[in-house]
Structure formats: C-alpha cells, structure tokens
Amino acid sequence: MQAVRIHRFGGPEVMAIEEIDRPTPSANEVLIKVFAASVNPVDAKMREGKYPVVTEKDLPYVLGRDVSGQIAAAGDDVSSFLIGDEVFAFLSPEHGGYEEFVLARADEVAAKPKSLDQVGAAAVPLAGITAWQGLFDHGGLRQGQHVLIHGGAGGVGHFAIQFAKAKGAWVATTVSASEKEFVSDLGADQVIDYKSEKFEDVIEPVDLVFDLIAGETQERGFNVVKPGGALISTLQEPDKARAAELSIRVGRYTAQPNGAQLREIAELIDQGKVKVVIASTFELNEAAEAQAALNERHIRGKVVLKVVN
Template identity: 90%
Template sequence: MQAVRIHRFGGPEVMTIEEIDRPIPSANEVLIKVLAASVNPVDAKMREGKYPVVTEKDLPYVLGRDVSGQIAAAGDNVSSFLIGDDVFAFLSPDHGGYEEFVLARADEVATMPKSLDAVGAAAVPLAGITAWQGLFDHGGLRSGKRVLIHGGAGGVGHFAIQLAKDKGAWVATTVSTADREFVSDLGADLVIDYKSEKFEDVIEPVDLVFDLIGGETQDRSFDVVKPGGALISTLKEPDKARAAELSIRVGRYTAQPNGSQLQEIAELIDQGKVKVVVAGTFKLSEVGQAQTALKENHIRGKVVLKVAD
C-alpha cells in the first residue's frame, strides 16, 4: 500500500510517498481502508520534530491523525464493527492516517455520520474531539454558562462554537473581519473582530475561556474570566500563579482518541446540530501543498486529503 512517511524531520520536502506492507490488526484493532484523511497543525509539528510524542526512534513515521473509510479487517476480539462498515476515527500517535490502510483500536473508531461523505467525515475526528474535551471534560462547560472561544473560525473553533451552543451555553468568539458572518451563522452570540476590537473591552466576564490562539491573547484572557471560572488552552500552560491570585482554574491539554465521544458528535451532525466546513481538498500526492496551505493561508474550517475514491 502507499503511505506518506518521513525519515527525518524538516519541511514539507521530507515527506515521501512510499510502498509499505499493509498491516494486520491485532485482537482489539480494526484495519480501515482510508478514503480521506484530515490535515491538522499537529501533523506539521510532528514533521518538524516539534511534537515530543514522535522522536528520532519512531522514524520512519507515517503522518496523519484522523481518517474516514471502511472496515477492511477486524481482530478476533472486535464485535462492534463488520467488514465494509463506514467509519471514522481519531487515531493514537502509534498509527498515521496518510496511508491507504491504517490500524486503529476499536475504541477509537465510530460509525460515520450518514449525512456526510468521506471527505466531510474525515474533517471531524481530531478537531471535533479536541473541541469536545476542551469545553466539557476540561472546561466544565454546561447549560447557562458563558464561554469565550478564541479562534472560532478554525478547525477546532468552528466545532467548539456549535458544540457549546448545543449544550445551551452563551458563546462569544474572536475572529478576523472576514469571518464575522461565518461564525454568526454557526450560532455565536457575540462576535469580536480581533483586528479592530479588544475583547476585554467589549465582553462581560465569562465562566470559560477556550484558548486556541495562545501568546498575548491568552495573557489578556485572565481579565475576562469570572472567579471560579476556567482558562483552558490547547497550546501553552496558562500562568498558574496568576490564576491562583484570581481564583480561577487553568489548564493545557492534548486531546485523546475517544470513540464514544466521536459517536456522540456523529449523532449531532446527523441531527443537523453541527455542520462541518471543509475549506479545501488535496490528493495524497499533494500532501506538501495541503500542509503549506493550512499553515500559510487563512483557513476557514478544515483541509482534507482524498486518499481513495
């Protein structure tokens, strides 16, 4: 089968398409025939050697963290899926999705939303679960609470707005001027143009800040969190000493594969409560262009690789 692998860390040029052996699932794994794979910022970090989970000893390494496709084989202990089932998954770092067939633990996998094609489904797992776990598992968001989401037009952000609204929360988000209408259509109650407005000047204190931007945006966010509230980031750990002074909770997390959470997101998609936005698609052979587009262009939603028809 074909796979996109790296043998050393570096720029897009280190990715090569190679012929490798098709894997065989162990007792608790399934083999997925990959139809599409999502492109995420973490893929570039892994490629550059800036993600500590992947080190020199792991090379050569197949990139990619989420896929959609069909069950091609299943281990002896797997009873939840049948050959030919349409599925999608957020993969553990042990396996990469930029390949024609990928192994996944059965508990990482969910049935694909019936309302999506393979490209749309591939855009969901990592970003959707990152949003879910940040808002609910780490952020403790629930109905009637107020959340500020930094970066609401991006891959994780556009899911976070919709999941928070479905939960019954009041949602504010920071975006660029061009994305105001986009996030309003997703349900945001207050849209703040970070280029022309300071969010701390226009928003009343919130119960949760969900930080997808980092840097000085994160530093300024302390000023808008209620005592007893939380500042949760996917990027850097917020200042714990400052948090203690303000009586707020802070944390930085890395999303973990979770098939049951992904199945809940799939149901919300099929109910029309969450929509998926794909900004662009590329062939597997265009993986370098796809990663470059994600890094350098203003992307609204997700970028996806078409691995097979």
C-alpha cells in the same frame, strides 16, 4: 499499499509517497481502508520533530491523526464492527492516517455520520474531539454558561462554537473582520473583531475562556474569567499563580482518542446541529501542499486529503 512517510524531520520536502506493507490488526484493533484523511497543525509539528510523542526512534513514520473509511479487517476480540462498516477515527500517535490502510484500536473508532460523505467525516475526529474535550472535559462548560472561544473560524474553533451552542451555552468568539459572518452563521452570539476591538473591553465576564491562540491573547483572557471559572488552552500552559490569585482554574491539554465521544459528535451532526466546513481538499500525493494550506491566513474549517477517489 501507498503511504506518505518521513525518514527524517524537516520541511515539507521530507514527505514522500512510498509502497509499504499492509498491516494486520491485533486482537483489539481494526484495519480501516482509508478514503480520506484530515490535515492538522500537529502533522506539521510531527514532520518538523517538534512533537515529543514522535522521536527519531519512531522513524520512518506515517503522518496523519484522523481518517474516514471502511472496516477492512478486525481482530479476534472486536465485535463492535463488521467488514464494510463506514467509520471515522482519531488515531493514537503510533498510527498515521496518510495511507491507504491504517490500524486503529476499536475503542478509537465510531460509525461515520450518515449525513456526511467520507471527506466531511475525515474532517471531524481530531478537531472535533479537541473542541469537545476542551469545552466539556477540561472546561466543564454547562447549559446556560458563557464561553469565549479565541480563533472561532478555524478547524477546532468552528466545532467549538457549534458544540457549545448545541449544549445550551452562550458563545462569544474572536475572529478577523472577514470571518464575522462565517462564525455568526455557526451560531456565535457575540463576534469580536480582534484587530479593531479589544475583547476585554466589549465582553461581559465568562465562565470559560477556550484559548486556541496562546501568547498575549491568552494573557489578556485572564481579565474576563469569572471567579470559579476556567481558562483552558490547547497550546500553552496558562499562568497558575495568576489563576490562583483570581480563583479560577487553568490548564493546557492534549486531546485523546475517544470513540464514545465521536459517537456523540456524529449524533449532533446527523441531527443537523453541527455542520462541517471544508476549506480545501488535496490528493494523497499533494500532502505537502495540504500542510502548506494550513498556514494560509484566516483559513475557515478543515483541510482534507482524498486517499480514494
């Protein structure tokens, strides 16, 4: 089978399409025939050697963390899927999605949303679970609460807006002026142009700041969290001493594969409460171009590789 692998860390030039052996699932694994694979910022970090889970001892390494496709084989202990089932999955780091067949633990996998094609389904798992776990598992967001999402137009952000609204929260988000209509259409209640407005001057205190930007934006986020609220980041550990002074919770997290949460997300998608936005698609042999597309300013939604046409 074909796979996009790296043999050393570096720039896009280290990625190469190679022929490798098709793997065989162990007792608790399934083999997925990959139709599409999502492209995420973490893929570039892995390629550059800046993601500590992947080290030189793991090379050569197949990139990619989430896929959609069909079950091609299943281990002896797997009873939840049949050959041919359409599925999507957020993969553990030991397996990469930029390939024609990939192994996944059965508990990482869920039935693909019926309302999405394979490209749309591939766009969901990593970004969707990152948004879900940040808002609900770490942020504790509940119905009726207020949340500020920094970077609401991106892959994680556009899901976060919709998940929060689906759970009955009030949502504010910071974006550029060109993205205001986009996030309003996703359901954002207050849209703040971060270039022309300081969010702390125009927003009432919130129960949760969901930080997808880090840096100075995160620091200013402390100014708008209610006592007892939370500031949660995917990128940078917030200042715990300052949090203690303000009586708020803070944390940085790394999303973990979770098939049960994927099933909940799929249900919201099939109910029409969440839509998936694809910014662009590429072929498997264009993986370098796909990663470069993530660096374009103000990308809306997700970038996806089409593995099977």
